[in-house]
Amino acid sequence: MARIRIEPNLESAVDFRHVSLALPKRKRRQGGGRRQRLRRLAGETRREEFAAVTDASFTVHPGESVLVLGARSAHRRALLRLAAGTVLPDSGTVERRFLWVPMIDLARTLGRGFTVRHNIYLLGGLLGMTPDQVAEFVADIADSAGLASKLDRHLGQAPASVRQKLAWTTAMATNAQAFAIDEVLAVGEPAFRAQCFAHIAELRSRGVTFLVASEAPRQLDAHFDRSLYIDDESRIHALDVDGGIERMRAARRALRSDEDPQDSEDDN
């Protein structure tokens, strides 16, 4: 199924029109398997959903870079996935002018039982590159991840930072016109992060579009034109970068002060 539709004639990079999406809640861990099974046996088949995005209408223009903020990571991630087309809206339409490369948890796919080369080919393939295209970049990718000498060795127990670098550089090699990036910038070594920002800056000057979700928007402000803030009711507000960050901090503070009294009640 060609579920990711591209409209080359569209003016904007991505266009959301009255988009709503509800996602299934992650299963709760507590209670264990038996309780879950008993509940199912008793006929509880309906699974809870939460509203990830509600009636979102906004447009991102080509060349813009937009920060996606919000107190909950599931909401931010849902927005990125909607933009890239790896999840479809319940209602409303999402149109995109070109392919968006979603960079969400890419490092998880890297298999430790496979060689670095194989992992690069596979990840590249999943992101839509042909092996010929990957072949062009494979040396560069391994080099910038610091794995140039280990190209044909198993990835093994490579540290998370190395995996992350590998995933990042592979995704960047797609040379896409738009990226939807989740969290990558919040973690990793400072040096690598600086490198990522340099890369983003360079791509921005070439007119590449970015949608970046982050939990820690510190130091990011310089790289973005504006922000989209997703509130607790999963509604989206278009703000400037500072406004978005301010809103997010306020939400965090509110969340923390909400939690505190609850904790003390539980103690009693």
Place this chain on the structure above:
Amino acid sequence: MDACVRRGLASDCPIVIAVRTIWEHRQVLRMLVRRDLQRQYTTFRLGYLWTLLEPLGMAAVLWFVFSVLLGARSFGLSPYLLFIVLGVLPWWWFLKGMRASTKVFRRARGELIFSLLPTQIWILRVIISSGIEFVLSLPILIIAMAITQSIPGPLIVLFPVAMVMQFIAMYGLALIIAPAVALTPDLGRTVRIVLRSLFYFTPILYTLGRIPEVLQNVAAINPLVGVFGLYRIGWWPDEAIPPSALVVSVASTLVIVVIGVIVFHRLEPRVLKEA
């Protein structure tokens, strides 16, 4: 399909697009299959030998019980050993593929979040990799032919046709099973039970000719009836499968594929949400 005809553009038809996009991504598919096989053959010390030993062990046990202990070889065609091997090998492919299809989306959860590929790729992957294992297990058939000293006739050309038909039937079934299990995990158990009973409802240990004639065409609704008939027709051109049963079986395979495509199309958005 109607919609495509109305628009008069074959290239706009969802099925044509689906086939084309899968073809465009065949190299990734090959990599995923290789990945499966590599895991299969490097995790275990005996590696490839397991591909031979598993069905071989099953065929040997069935042959011993039914032929030697029960003296029931008249249920099948002679030589019974070859008859059983020709049933067990394709059955093994079917079993492995269907079992794997109940887990595809759970396994691919991480990839579904970002993968830009058509979702069917994950289903094709498990059916192709179990199919390759089937091809790799064919030496058992040659051994069985050597032991029973039976050479197939010209209709052996239908052997590859049987493989294609089995592939199509499995793909159609998996298009239904995989998303259904992803959305309702309990169905995974059901599928396992159905598979176990299907082993006895499929002419693996017996021929279709052994069941009452009235029921033959009903039994042939099971697409595997036609598939197994085509596998065996090279050795037993007359007894392997009655022509009417073959027609029913092929028709039911096509119906399953159509239903599979429709079901998958409906459930795909919800499967993506689960990722």
